[in-house]
Amino acid sequence: MKRLLGLLVAALLLLVWEVAGRTGDTGLFPPVSDAIAELASIDPWTDVLPSAGRALAGFAIGVTLGALLGVTIGWLRGLEPWVRPALEFLRAVPPPAVLPVAVLALGATSGMRITVIAAAAMWPVLIAGVDATRAVEPGYLDVARISHARPVSVILPAVLPALIAGARIALGIALIMMVISEMTAATSGLGYLILQAQRTYAIAQMYAGIIVLGLLGWLVTAVFSLVERHVLSWYEDQKGIAGG
């Protein structure tokens, strides 16, 4: 029933879009049916997949680096005073600002785009990793020591929920950086397609590109939630019991 209500509201919004598009006569706001028809002009193999691939590669590299660095910095407490100011500064730099630097350093390549996506997606995981590692229950570490186990064997599962929460934020950032990186010095990709359509007054195609972006975002978030539920089943169950 609740799901039905949500669909109803979505359908209503689409209807408003359609009516508004049909009544307007500027040509700058096409009805949704035109935008959907233009979806056919977007080639999944050349327009969507390369974009999605770069986003996922950048996301994977960024999350891995963030987790490794975060847990390491959090674990080696002596390291933190050395790196904390630098980290605070670097994370405060809005990621799109490094794009011109990356273009200069790496050229207008796929590797450059993956690099800026990774550099931006790394931060939420890194920060979550530092904080969660510092907060690992000392009792867990005592049990590990008394059982002759390596500390990492209890640190990793203990910080996993925080890392995954960070990765969820990183996923959104990766998609944003994917689009932005494709709007600079690009000749392909969804961001390029949207910008190019706007510049050539292919307004319906511009909206079609935005719709594809929305669908892509929805799809990766859904897949992420599935993985999350699988990996953190104990954590979700525990929260459920603690909450109920």
Add this chain to the structure above:
Amino acid sequence: MAETPLVRAAGLGKSFRGRRSTTQAIADIGFEQAPGEFLGVVGPSGCGKTTLLRCLAGLERPDTGTVEFDGRPVTGIPDAVSVVFQDYHRSLFPWLTAGENVRFPIRDRGRAAGREQAREALDRVGLAGFADHHPFQLSGGMQQRVAIARAIVSRPRFLLMDEPFASVDAQTRAVLEQLTVTITAELGLTVLLITHDIDEAILMADRVLVLSARPSRVLREVPIDLDRPRDEVETRALPLFQDYRREIHRVIANPGTAD
């Protein structure tokens, strides 16, 4: 003591340096413990009992003095030592099931053998059939049973318990006290029990070590000459039990004047 002691501590001292000041937790603690002996350690709260336990387990290095286990000085964490920590919330891993938690200390022993030993340990603490439950699905008392099962699964020779029943209700506490005495006797374990509960120490131990306030030293050793099995109700009613309790209370209340 006729037997060679399993554990021997001499002149143990440990301080913690804070930002402003240094706190001396224990000053000069020495004792010996025979194999199979159940030793209770009581003292006023904050007297450094946990610090003592951590030094004995090898988790903390004492500033002064030595700990010997089985005739050898303790430098790291000895293989045959295991610990039941005070708070099961802080010691059981929530991401593992009860069975997996119990198997953690013996995770290198092979899957089939490990599973079998974990099942046996859970049986002993009365949790047969709960191996697949996660800690948060169990009551506090059951979680502390899991912690006990984990501590005995590797068949240690020396079991250290740090106020193991402080976080459970009174009825559960009595049951767990009996269970611990039974299991450790069956396994022939040497046990050192830290507690702030004098009755608990008298009910469970062969000998009670009374510590002073911080910086703590041993005020008195009280051998407990009560028959076993001891009963939660009957034993407490014995005049001898009351004498022990009075003696220990007096020593703690007036450490200077006690004779």
